[in-house]
Amino acid sequence: MEYEKMIEWIPFERLTNFQMIREEELGMIFMATWLDGIRIIRGELVEYSQSRIESCGVNLIILHDFQTCDTFIKALTNYTQLEGNIVYGITQSTETNQYIIIIPDEFNSRRNNSNGVCKYCKCYNTSPAWCQSCDPWRAALEWTNENKEINNLIKEFIKEYRFKATEYEKVIEWISFDELINLKEIKGVSDLEFMATWVKGVRTIKSESGQFTQSRTILSVDLMKLNYSQTNALELLENVKAHIQSEKYRIHGITQNTETGLYMLVIEFCHNKRWLANGICEHCKRYNTSPAWCYLCDPPNVVQETSGDKNIDDCIKEFQLKATAFENVIEWISFDRLEDIKTIGKGGFGTVYSSVWLDGKRMVEGDNNLGCVRCRKKSFEVALKELPGSQTSSSEFLNEVSQIYSPTM
Ligand SMILES: [Zn+2]
Numbered sequence: 001m002e003y004e005k006m007i008e009w010i011p012f013e014r015l016t017n018f019q020m021i022r023e024e025e026l027g028m029i030f031m032a033t034w035l036d037g038i039r040i041i042r043g044e045l046v047e048y049s050q051s052r053i054e055s056c057g058v059n060l061i062i063l064h065d066f067q068t069c070d071t072f073i074k075a076l077t078n079y080t081q082l083e084g085n086i087v088y089g090i091t092q093s094t095e096t097n098q099y100i101i102i103i104p105d106e107f108n109s110r111r112n113n114s115n116g117v118c119k120y121c122k123c124y125n126t127s128p129a130w131c132q133s134c135d136p137w138r139a140a141l142e143w144t145n146e147n148k149e150i151n152n153l154i155k156e157f158i159k160e161y162r163f164k165a166t167e168y169e170k171v172i173e174w175i176s177f178d179e180l181i182n183l184k185e186i187k188g189v190s191d192l193e194f195m196a197t198w199v200k201g202v203r204t205i206k207s208e209s210g211q212f213t214q215s216r217t218i219l220s221v222d223l224m225k226l227n228y229s230q231t232n233a234l235e236l237l238e239n240v241k242a243h244i245q246s247e248k249y250r251i252h253g254i255t256q257n258t259e260t261g262l263y264m265l266v267i268e269f270c271h272n273k274r275w276l277a278n279g280i281c282e283h284c285k286r287y288n289t290s291p292a293w294c295y296l297c298d299p300p301n302v303v304q305e306t307s308g309d310k311n312i313d314d315c316i317k318e319f320q321l322k323a324t325a326f327e328n329v330i331e332w333i334s335f336d337r338l339e340d341i342k343t344i345g346k347g348g349f350g351t352v353y354s355s356v357w358l359d360g361k362r363m364v365e366g367d368n369n370l371g372c373v374r375c376r377k378k379s380f381e382v383a384l385k386e387l388p389g390s391q392t393s394s395s396e397f398l399n400e401v402s403q404i405y406s407p408t409m
């Protein structure tokens, strides 16, 4: 057998800093520091010397129900025969007389001193202010089970995902509905129901003079409808899983509307479009989704002049609700705001005119330093296209407009 792969007897007093990480089917998993450290071979091509690295972090398995020597050896043999399992050694607790298997720290390769030290196991974190061994488990311990079966199922589900979270900010959590205030209906985006202020706040890593700390920032979030039949919890979880896998939005957690009983996803709908350079939305206080424009807050607030025809007004409103940028907002333009109208073409498709639009087209000016401001390019030259047959019916005209104009996010 190779030197590094020898299983050895490790005296219990050579292990310190015990920290329970979690409970598994096999047993309780602990972290500890092994003062002697693992065996390594030092040396160049020809000469090797047996050596140990200094004290290192290890994991311990304290098996359930294997207290006799025989059953322990059987369990140990089974464990070592599974592909990929490495065992450094065994020990026996001097306090409880339990036999313990010592295995590598499962996240050792991701521990780095720039991530800070975990307050539980005292090892370096696996990502900034996040220890994959300790943090998911600690957070799950804070939960109390509820008497509602479906809520417990969802919490089990969230717990499972929590253990997969490689970073503090990526944890999906159960969000109590009373942590969400200022609910505001969202219009024009399918399945998005409300925007709300999450008072407990989204997970944020703060960095001060090279030190990372776990923190929260109060911020607006979006609440998305989940499609499921109310009696079928599995269907609900499948639906959540599909949303997580789609990676279309940043998912903070799941909540239950206490008024309707319906479960909703708490998300950041446009997370990959909100940038500092776009400025901050005055309504939701998040970065805008395009310069000086928030896709979720601004469209419903566009002030609309009436055309005098309800169909046309509704159609314009519908398009406005989908506007992805300030420049893309279509509007009703009163005919007296158009001057200097000249015919430039005539054909089967209708007549085309040139004209000067006094109010001018929408624009965003500015940059990162000055900030973006909305403005108009006044007295702007535009073309007018006449649609034949539109004098009698606005619906035919609107049909044609819909074909020309189709915004997408
Ligand atoms: Zn830890």
Ligand SMILES: [Zn+2]
Pocket (backbone or CB within 6 Å): 281, 282, 283, 284, 285, 286, 294, 295, 296, 297, 298
């Ligand atoms: Zn906004």
